[in-house]
Amino acid sequence: MNVIKIILIILSDFSLLKINNYFYKLKKYSFLMNAVKLVFLFLILSLFFSLNTFATGSLSGCGTANSAGLWTLTEDINDGSTTTCVVISSDDVILDCQGHLINTTNDGVGSIGISINLRDNITIQNCEISNWGNAIFEGGIRVDTSTNLVFKNILFEKNRDGIYLNTASDSIFTNITFSSSDSTGILGFGASNNNFSNVKFLSNLGNGISFISSNSNKFTDLEMISSGAHGISLSGSDSNSFDFFNLSGNSNFGANIVSDSDFNIFTNGHISSNTNENVFIDDLASTGNIFNYVYLENASGNDGICDSATCRHFPYGVSPLQRQLHHRVIGIIHQMPESLFAQTLRQHRQNQR
Secondary structure, three states, X not given: OHHHHXXXXXXXXXXHXXXXXXXXXXXXXXXXXXXXXXXXXXXXXXXHHHHHHOOXXXXXXXXXXXXXXXXXXXXXXXXXXXXXXXXXXXXXXXXXXXXXXXXXXXXXXXXXXXXXXXXXXXXXXXEEEEOOOOOOOOEEEEEEEEEEEEEEEEEEEOOOEEEEEEEEEOOEEEEEEEEOOOXXXXXXXXXXXXXXXXXXXXXXXXXXXXXXXXXXXXXXXXXXXXXXXXXXXXXXXXXXXXXXXXXXXXXXOOEEEEOOOOOOEEEEEEEEOOOOOOEEEXXXXXXXXXXXXXXXXXXXXXXXXXXXXXXXXXXXXXXXXXXXXXXXXXXXXXXXXXXXXXXXXXXXXXXXX
């Protein structure tokens, strides 16, 4: 829209007569005149493409966003007959649900709430998505081979999987809640270079996060409570980072790191009250993972970090993990009063500045 403002200003300052006169005066400076003409051509083309990009559409039921621009959901969708409800079939789409619901009333039919396939520059925001998915790789949103996506202010509830990310990259997820999924909150295959912030996983029946062959994803402000399996499961996934997180009350491991998952970083976190070990590492294949200022407590199996060879436990500080498990553990804090842990964490943050 800034381009439109610029053109309006130009047109208000120069009538066509003035412009022609201006070009006439520049005739003896042909190079400069041609440059000015090119600038005007560029501004006119920019205006055309800007108007096209910001074309708008609306949905009042399941349908297709088939052109670039802003699409709005005008009312709740409660659909009992559609397999895939909303299809994004164009690049450069913003879908704003405006707080409305995308729901299937027949989960035996409804497979996918929103489908994004082979797309670039898509934003999905202000949505509630529920009850989608009845088989593997189905759920609230399915993304296939797409990049530069933004998801914000979304509640996923009672879907099979909240989001299935199949080769999704360079995307942003913020203010997202996954609640009561029948399987996994986020299931990722080949998901890379994505940023997640302020994400909550509450009482999902499977893993909170399952990443397979997914690298260099960054999580900040992550809360994982009462998953039916692992809080976080990394399989063949490298260089992911988790900063300021809480993994508590999950029915298996708080974090499960297996199958050649290397160089993942866990910083400034709280892992507690998980049914088995707080952290399990398949050390036969995974190396170089880092735990930095992580508070471990009250796991039913053991409060510490366990490897698969003999399930050795090293709950305190810099331990034989460095030597025997080939991982780096700094400032692991075990069975410390939480108030003292908070004080230690504050000091650590100050030292990082």
